[in-house]
Amino acid sequence: MSLAPDLRKISESLRDHRPQPRPGVLTDEQIDTLASLVGEENVSADPIELSRLARTTLPEGTTPAGILWASCREQVQAVVGWAAAHDFPIYPISTGKNWGYGDLCAPVAGCLVLDLSRMNRILQVDVQLAYAVVEPGVTQGQLAEHLAEQNLPLMVDATGAGPDASLIGNTLERGFGHTAYGDRFAHVACLEAVLPDGSLLTTGFGAYANAKARHVYKWGLGPSLDGLLTQSNFAIVTRMTVWLMPRPPRLLAYFITLCDRSAIGPLVERLRPLRLAGTLRSTSHCFNDRRLLTGAARFPYDRVDGRQALEVADPEWLERVCRERRIPAWGVSGSITGTPTEVRAARRTLRRALAGMRGLERLFFVDERKLARLERLARVAARLRPLAPLASLVRNVRLGFQLLDGRPVYESLKGSHWRARHDPGPTQDPLASQCGLVWVSPVLPMTGEAVEELERIAEPILHRFGFEFQVSMAFLNERSICAILPISFDRASADETARARDCHERLLQILLDHGYVPYRGSVAAQKKMREAAPVYWQAVARLKKAWDPADILAPGRYLQPLRDR
């Protein structure tokens, strides 16, 4: 196990290190070589294809040099080998649904996009130990459907990114869903990854070819490398074990509505002890009125011009529509699972915790049966005008319930199109409606004080640039909340796009200044994020160089491109 050759290689590459510009285009010869690796039909540098790849919901995207669809890890290794030999940067994507954080666009133009969406096998599902082994192209919808079709008593965590989002892609960005396994990265193991030198690494006990606990224990033996493969550009993950939840004997969703915007802080204070105690274990989400509205309506461009936030330009309309559609100041969803007796006990604890709370409109519980009953009622009520808002309410409850139940749905993407002028079609594809969307997602301690401070800081910034203050708050773990602030804009409007860019920059900076650091960042955000933590990113850069001295892999993803230094 001598490392001598590697030492030499690294040493040479460092000596030869000259920041040479990369061409950013693929020659015909290069395309031929790549075609010989993966088949002609699986490589393209067609301009129409490239412009399709350059689409984004962010203010700015990048155009790649080409795209290649790999169908197995051996092809990934071959392409990495080719890239290293030709000093050509590659940008791997799983399914490219990184909505609001860069979508499928590479941080720098001129990469070869390595599309792994066709590696979409569910390699194993273990019912006894409750896990699945998946490839990068496996989407959350695909796995959920597979479990349902096979009638397996297992659930996958569901995020709001829609059924077509990759499980691996989202987990590597440390995305989170709505269930007890909402912190997805905490619930995976055994990552198989192609390193920039082409070797195939498996993390955790996966490092041991025959390890019986490879799928069921995360840390492995020796330093744990999983963390290094997230929010980074260190390797290309080609396989992952996702832990699944056994379907509980009883799943009871709870919904809390507040009639007072300022009651969110006190609510957090009352829920925190229950989350810390383990009474509540799901990743609860709290949505404010404007965030809820985007799921139910489109921006009223017929009334206001979009240069001001709706709540500033036409607060009466906002209030009326919310009243009509029964949209509360805040809506909260979460779930309780267990045996019927356990669920009853936890429900009682939750009821008591909220008893007498100022600003509480309602706490209600639904399970599948009750929800079906409500839906029947809503269908009847729809014919009676005064009861029509019930239908909208029930639709929202169904949407929340599906996510809590591990069933990703397209509807949860609806809010992305708030200011779009085009129709996204049935899959609610954010790239189809030309909607503009930037997520800013700072993490806060789980206190009412922090939640209120965040609102005080963020709302005026959004208003200053003419955008609605939409926010959802997710109870990430027992102690922290992630506030997700979308900047929704019309990407067809140059004015709105420019304002969104400036708003994003300003919002991010002021949040960083106040110590509210995002859990994840779009390419547009990463520079600021790095500058605020120079020691950390310098340490990371040294590790990156050890594995990828030529910066072949996803240059500029989180880490500054090594050649720009």
Next chain:
Amino acid sequence: MSLAPDLRKISESLRDHRPQPRPGVLTDEQIDTLASLVGEENVSADPIELSRLARTTLPEGTTPAGILWASCREQVQAVVGWAAAHDFPIYPISTGKNWGYGDLCAPVAGCLVLDLSRMNRILQVDVQLAYAVVEPGVTQGQLAEHLAEQNLPLMVDATGAGPDASLIGNTLERGFGHTAYGDRFAHVACLEAVLPDGSLLTTGFGAYANAKARHVYKWGLGPSLDGLLTQSNFAIVTRMTVWLMPRPPRLLAYFITLCDRSAIGPLVERLRPLRLAGTLRSTSHCFNDRRLLTGAARFPYDRVDGRQALEVADPEWLERVCRERRIPAWGVSGSITGTPTEVRAARRTLRRALAGMRGLERLFFVDERKLARLERLARVAARLRPLAPLASLVRNVRLGFQLLDGRPVYESLKGSHWRARHDPGPTQDPLASQCGLVWVSPVLPMTGEAVEELERIAEPILHRFGFEFQVSMAFLNERSICAILPISFDRASADETARARDCHERLLQILLDHGYVPYRGSVAAQKKMREAAPVYWQAVARLKKAWDPADILAPGRYLQPLRDR
């Protein structure tokens, strides 16, 4: 943020890389320099001190070149700087209680031991968000006592390593305790660490000087480096945030006893669904009869000579003593927490799950009040001969209860001295009794089948080398079990020591061959562990070189010394 100087430095160090032998002793001049950094009284190369440091419970230890006690992180940085300048290897220890895995001994002789035990401040305790910030010298006993003294409604996870074990030291080895936060590494954040170049890194959101969520969210932004700092030699951790559990309204311990050795597999099958469902959340431990016996008695050298396992040499005696002391075939401890109603509900689920199980002797529940009542009863019963065994039973229950209640105790170390000839004194210090102890701790999937296979493999090996088959099984997470197999021997006996060494080697190899990889390893185990996963360790070695090209820091800890390659 240019990295140019680092690049040059790394490049040079690689060019100059010659495996030169290190002297392994400190010159008087070096000692003087070190004394100028930390004070004369805080450096020693005294032979008596060195031989104290060379003591171990493993078959073999190593003698360092000296020891230095640092009192703050700035001193740690200064010492690291000195070590780099003098190419002198340093070996940091927190409190050096790495029992059965190498204690405080460095993997290679001739290091400067950097003792951090005097950095023992509890820097912060946050009751609202339930965490503490500690230095490396802070022990689990110290923190537990602090919480009790200050009457804070918080609990720390407790391991069986005794009150004097460091929280940071144990967590960096990914040790686990008995509570719901048993997977300790999963419940820490914001590691502050001195890198081999002397810089001070903080992980997670700690990378951002003002981050409000630094203590409450683990992953931070960008690649998560925490995992890299565990079971490795990448940096010296000088500060860490430990998440604490709010004291629950009700803590109910459950104890399960089995009257049949072979019932452990079926028990695991019945408990797994409850652990997966979240009904049971504590890190349950199952102890077999021989493991339980070591906590209650010493090896009967007056009856047998120790060349054979007790259960082979004198099974009748073993059976009689177990009967007399009410030691079951298996004893299991765990806890249920929550409101009284929640606890009742979970207790009912557990009762139902075990109903009618073959081999089940008893399932009983105790809380603090009931236990105190039992103890009063036992004191009375102690006077009546036929009831005397009750006292022993109640003592065991108290011991189990304390760990479940977050109170580390010296008694849990008692088993270590099973074959020792000397008395360890009140703190049960394994180095005081000259006991021999090697832990082998493979991880298994949480299935009855795996548990049974492990027993089938391991028991004959221990018997072949003349040692008892002691085992405890810890429910590490929802899907895996760690089997902890101690090889207990008399270190004063050359014969037993030699057999223990061979037994360890054989046991480890056969476990690896069967895919049962340990979660952690003594120095003696690490070579075999590396050889079984060459790609992984090569990838790790490249990262290590990026931060520590001269291998100054803890050479040979998990990773092969870079100069030996």
